[in-house]
Amino acid sequence: MKILAIRDGVYGVKSAISNAVIDFSQMTVSVVAVVTDVVREGKPVVGFAFNTNGRYAAQGLLRERFIKRIMGADPKEYRDPARDNLDPFALHRIAMRNEKPGGHGERSVAVALLDIAIWDAVAKIEGKPLCRLLAERFNGGKWDERVWVYAAGGYYYPGKGPEALRAELRSYLDRGYETCKIKIGGAPLAEDMARIEAALVEVGEGPRLAVDANARFDETEAMAYGRAMAPFNLAFFEEPVDPLDYALHAKLAEVYAPPLATGENLFSMPDARNLVRHGGFRPDRDWLQFDCTLSYGVTEYLRILDMLHPLGWSGRRVVPHGGHLLSLHLAAGLQLGGCEAYPDVFKPFSGFADNIPVQNGHVGLPENPGTGYETQSEVWPIMQEVAAG
Ligand SMILES: [Mg+2]
Numbered sequence: 001m002k003i004l005a006i007r008d009g010v011y012g013v014k015s016a017i018s019n020a021v022i023d024f025s026q027m028t029v030s031v032v033a034v035v036t037d038v039v040r041e042g043k044p045v046v047g048f049a050f051n052t053n054g055r056y057a058a059q060g061l062l063r064e065r066f067i068k069r070i071m072g073a074d075p076k077e078y079r080d081p082a083r084d085n086l087d088p089f090a091l092h093r094i095a096m097r098n099e100k101p102g103g104h105g106e107r108s109v110a111v112a113l114l115d116i117a118i119w120d121a122v123a124k125i126e127g128k129p130l131c132r133l134l135a136e137r138f139n140g141g142k143w144d145e146r147v148w149v150y151a152a153g154g155y156y157y158p159g160k161g162p163e164a165l166r167a168e169l170r171s172y173l174d175r176g177y178e179t180c181k182i183k184i185g186g187a188p189l190a191e192d193m194a195r196i197e198a199a200l201v202e203v204g205e206g207p208r209l210a211v212d213a214n215a216r217f218d219e220t221e222a223m224a225y226g227r228a229m230a231p232f233n234l235a236f237f238e239e240p241v242d243p244l245d246y247a248l249h250a251k252l253a254e255v256y257a258p259p260l261a262t263g264e265n266l267f268s269m270p271d272a273r274n275l276v277r278h279g280g281f282r283p284d285r286d287w288l289q290f291d292c293t294l295s296y297g298v299t300e301y302l303r304i305l306d307m308l309h310p311l312g313w314s315g316r317r318v319v320p321h322g323g324h325l326l327s328l329h330l331a332a333g334l335q336l337g338g339c340e341a342y343p344d345v346f347k348p349f350s351g352f353a354d355n356i357p358v359q360n361g362h363v364g365l366p367e368n369p370g371t372g373y374e375t376q377s378e379v380w381p382i383m384q385e386v387a388a389g
Pocket of ligand 1: 212214238239264
């Protein structure tokens with residue numbers, strides 16, 4: 001059992017949108033294919049991965065260090081003899097050889113891409129959907145057949161007013177979503193409050209609407225938005241301030257009673273642990289949104305969940321960032337709280353199985369072994385292109 005090749009490609013997300021901090025027209029993602037010598041149904045097993053939008057493609061890091069380490073390892077080092085499969089934990093250790101702790105930078109994206117593609121291959125070798133493999137190995141065999149998803153949109157487009165925002169949210173509700181999220185912080189407070197009020201006309205009630213400031217606010221702005229929004233009792237106020245300013249999160253949590261959310265820009269278990277230790281987050285209502293594809297992969301996500309439980313947090317308070325099948329498999333197989341969804345943005349690197357609709361705010365998973373990217377007609381041809389080299 002051996003990894004024969006690891007190939008990668010760089011692609012654009014082609015979204016003419018922006019949030020409070022970045023414009024996505026220049027955003028790139030990496031697609032990785034891990035080609036093994038294992039044959040299933042007459043074809044070599046290939047594991048695939050792409051990273052969520054928001055961090056750029058990791059080609060330089062992948063090619064300079066991480067792919068070389070794995071390709072240079074003796075296959076005996078990463079074989080799981082008990083299961084006759086690859087050992088993703090051993091491969092993670094090999095990738096991280098000669099890397100110091102802390103200061104994760106964007107190597108966490110490069111390592112995540114390899115780790116996730118390896119887990120996809122492991123599930124394919126075992127002939128199971130990834131969620132089932134994760135459930136059997138790490139969750140006592142229990143998984144969720146349907147996962148709560150919310151529609152993340154409400155971006156700022158040039159010339160987009162409250163009517164266009166309402167039409168966008170209505171289209172999500174028409175497609176089966178019940179909870180929607182819009183961006184804030186890219187306009188003055190009064191304008192954003194008008195956008196929130198317009199959005200509430202469509203979604204009906206505060207707990208069905210979330211807002212995301214993309215870590216844009218300083219203390220004064222976060223408090224002002226918090227005071228203005230608190231009466232609406234929104235689903236959550238996401239990334240109010242800098243993701244690494246734990247003391248300011250704690251200060252906000254003392255005065256803003258409805259749910260807060262953050263985590264998509266914390267890239268390791270120690271960073272996640274710092275948030276939980278020092279960020280004042282409340283396990284009875286707040287949400288943790290770590291993104292597996294940006295933070296060292298499935299292997300590190302399992303460590304994060306192991307860290308959370310003794311600190312009083314249920315996995316049900318974790319709702320991964322990244323509206324794609326990988327986040328959905330984690331949410332289902334590890335019985336997390338749900339998963340983000342991008343109904344209209346970041347194509348082709350978003351979405352779930354083409355033929356499984358969202359109903360009553362929940363979505364099911366494909367039965368294909370692995371992550372099931374074959375069920376996504378937009379991304380699958382790109383993966384085939386990368387695998388072919
Ligand atoms: Mg966000």
